[in-house]
Amino acid sequence: MAEDITILHTNDIHSHFENWPRIRRFLLAQQEQQRQAGQTVVTVDLGDAVDRAHPLSEATRGRANVTLLNQIGYDAVTIGNNEGLGLTHEELNQLYQKANFDVILNNLTDTQTGAQPDWALPGKIITTKAHTRILLLAFTAPFTLTYPLNGWTPQSVKACLPELLQRYAGQYDVLVLLSHLGINEDRWLAKHFPSIDVIIGSHTHHLLVNGEDDHGVLLAAAGKYGEYVGKIHLVIDAQHHVTAGTAETFATASLPELPADQAEIAGWQRQGERLLSERVIAKSPEQLNPHWHHSSQLTALGLAAITSYAGTDLGMLNGGLFMRDLPAGPVNRNDLHTMLPHAMHVIRVTLTGQDLWRLVYEMELVRPFLNKFQIRGMGFRGQVFGYIQYQGLKWQADRHQLLVNDELVDFKKTYQIAMLDHHLFIPFFPTINISGQTDILFKQLLRTVVGDYIAARWPLS
Structure with a gap:
């Protein structure tokens, strides 16, 4: 039967x-x-x-x-x-x-x-x-x-x-x-x-x-x-x-x-928002607003956080990561969660000066495309990749030259740059995989890294 x-x-x-x-x-x-x-x-x-x-x-x-x-x-x-x-x-x-x-x-x-x-x-x-x-x-x-x-x-x-x-x-x-x-x-x-x-x-x-x-x-x-x-x-x-x-x-x-x-x-x-809002971690002196398509103080704050966490002078983040402002006054875990909902970790990439130059050149080549590119997956929970913003790096497009902390890059020197594992997994920056030595700092998600940084920078008391 x-x-x-x-x-x-x-x-x-x-x-x-x-x-x-x-x-x-x-x-x-x-x-x-x-x-x-x-x-x-x-x-x-x-x-x-x-x-x-x-x-x-x-x-x-x-x-x-x-x-x-x-x-x-x-x-x-x-x-x-x-x-x-x-x-x-x-x-x-x-x-x-x-x-x-x-x-x-x-x-x-x-x-x-x-x-x-x-x-x-x-x-x-x-x-x-x-x-x-x-x-x-x-x-x-x-x-x-x-x-x-x-x-x-x-x-x-x-x-x-x-x-x-x-x-x-x-x-x-x-x-x-x-x-x-x-x-x-x-x-x-x-x-x-x-x-x-x-x-x-x-x-x-x-x-x-x-x-x-x-x-x-x-x-x-x-x-x-x-x-x-x-x-x-x-x-x-x-x-x-x-x-x-x-x-x-x-x-x-x-x-x-x-x-x-x-x-x-x-x-x-x-219920989730209430539980997160109960966890106040810092007191911001001013409101910092995001901008997906050009540089912003909020992205600069994120760069300061990830470079501090990774122990580097150099960093790169994309403006599309920040989904809302950082409010003035008390900042809680719900603010951080709604601002940075992504499942991403900080990475530290070690490169020669020549490979760092090539990596930044790759970023500059895809900058216009990524500025409004609607990206999905690899931990991203936003809408567009957005503006590529650096800390400690300046690209001189007319000369194809890279300045590192206001000095011309030394091709033979070794440099370290803080980024996100998202940047490692997406196909736009192949130099990371080809030439970089990458350490994934897996212990904390990006929003926790930023939260810990502002808690130390702007403590409640």
Whole structure:
């Protein structure tokens, strides 16, 4: 006799709580509907549920997100880079302490102990009433450059999946892989591991409206920001094998909205802002206004902060980072969060004078383009890249000469410049990767660096 299994999935919500009331109602209704029909239903989240761009996530370091996830009765979740890299090692260790669901993760270990984190399982087997055994495995994108800086050692899925399949051999009938790896990795896995039944994807924010059959593996994905919710239907035969599978997605905007939704959404925003506003850190002598398209005192303040933090004289920031003014008078953590919502860290780049000249020349070449370029991703939460502003550097365009602290650059000398990891990851400044020795100062986000600087410069008392 055939058995029906439903898998409901969410991914990359990124603290877009404006979609949560409708997502919650849909998932709970679907769960009840499938159970009333006597079917097995499994509910999973693929990671990046947390994003510190929302004030409540910032104030609670993601614990409020877990409280909301607890409303669903998820069977399993995994982490994305926003949990793994957007939170400190200790914050991630504490994130799921009050979770009522299992966290599954197969390719991240504690660098110090070499052990699987105690908040995550290496896999989960769900046995249905018809005795079909569903094995859930999960992988997150292994950022080898940055995870070690946060105390975690990532592993390639290609290296550890064969061992996992051997470990669980004979213990499961249906294999479902929760992937926070991206669509290209998912397709590679489908090609090279066709014994996988389903890969539910995320990370690259791809939307597979009705799934995708790839080498006999069903791929599913539900976009980004909670704009879609996914549903997978599997048909299982008497030998517990998958004989058919379909995937579909539901646009959250098309789901019914209730009058109370907006009040709940606004309440989360107010709660986060209130918690952050309670943390007053400095007293600014004047209001500093941003400008995205030309130099500003606010960008200069940011430059002073990152160069002080990095221990350099030289720095570069882009004006589009600053989303609002720094107010006169008391400055609190909410001011900093709304001014600098980005998930970015300071970097210190060591270069020869010749390579520093080339780096600044690259910046000058793309300056007109970047001034109004609408950039997305790599930690940026703003609108445009904006004006390139320097500290300690001056470019003489007519002569193609670079002045460093008012002196002509010495091509043979070594210099250090403070920038952001965002500048390392975007493709506009290749000299950083080609010739620079880069130290990522991972301990603090940019807004914390700026906050600590102004707290020392303009203390409350």
